Amino acid sequence: MQQFSAREKYLITNTLNSLPVILQGRAVLIDLHNETSVAGIIDSADGHMTCELTNAVFIDRNGEQHAFDHFMIRNRMIRLLHVPKDLDIKHEIEQLQRRPPKKNKANAKRSFKQKRAEERHKETLESIKAHRDAEKS
Template sequence: MEKKSRRNKMKSIESLVCLARAVENQHTTIDLQNETSVYGFIEEVDCDMNITMCDVTFTDANGKRFSSDKLFLKSRLIRYIHLPPNMDVFTSMREVIKKTFPPKIKTSSYSFKKKKIAAKHEKLKKEVQSMKETLKRQ
C-alpha cells in the first residue's frame, strides 16, 4: 500500500484517477493497449492509476483465456476501464473525493480570554436569575 501524502491525494482527485478509484472493490473489465483485456476484482488504484487486481481472467488478442490470482497493471498499459452500467459518474467521483479528503471536525479549545469571558457571562446569568427571583417574591 502506498504512502498517501497530500500531494498524491491531490494528484488522484485532479485527474480521472478518481473515476478509476470509484470502481475499487468491484468486478470490472479493463482493456489494455495490446488488444487484450482483463476481467477481475479491483483491489487498489494508486495515485498514478496503477491497478492491483485479484481473481483475474486475462483474454489475449486471439481469444485465449488465462486465469490468475493476482495481477498488477501499470497505468501506461491501460486503454479503457469499463464502468458498471448502474454507476453514476458524478456522484461516485464526489464520494471518492469525500473519502480522500473527509471534512475536518473542529474541536473548540478555549483560550484564556475566552474562558474569562465565559466566566463573566455565567456570573451575569446568576445575577440576573437572582434578580428575577427577588422580583417574583415582591
C-alpha cells in the first residue's frame, strides 16, 4: 500500500480526491482541460489526484489515438474522471472515510496547564461537596 502524507490522507478521506485512489488497478477514461482524453489503467495515484496510467491511449482534439506504456496526468489537468458503472462508488468512499479509533487520552502526556486545570477542578468539586455537607449539618 502507498504511503500518504497527513495532508494527502486528509484530502483522500474528506474530498473526492479519493476517486483515483479507489480506481487504482482499473481501466478508466479521463477527460483533460485541453479538450483531450486519456484512457488507461491507473497504476498509482496520490491524494492530490496526480495519476500515473499504464497501457494508456492518448486521444487528441482531432480524435487521433496515440499509445503510451506509461502516462502521467497532473491534478490540475483533470476535468472529468469517468467512473466505471460496475463500481459501487458510494460503498468505496464510505470504506475510505472510516477512521481508526482515537488514541486513549488517559495514556497521553498531559501538559502543565491541563494538570493545573484538573487540580483546580478537583479542588472546586471538593469545596462544593464540603459546602453541601456543611448545609446539611
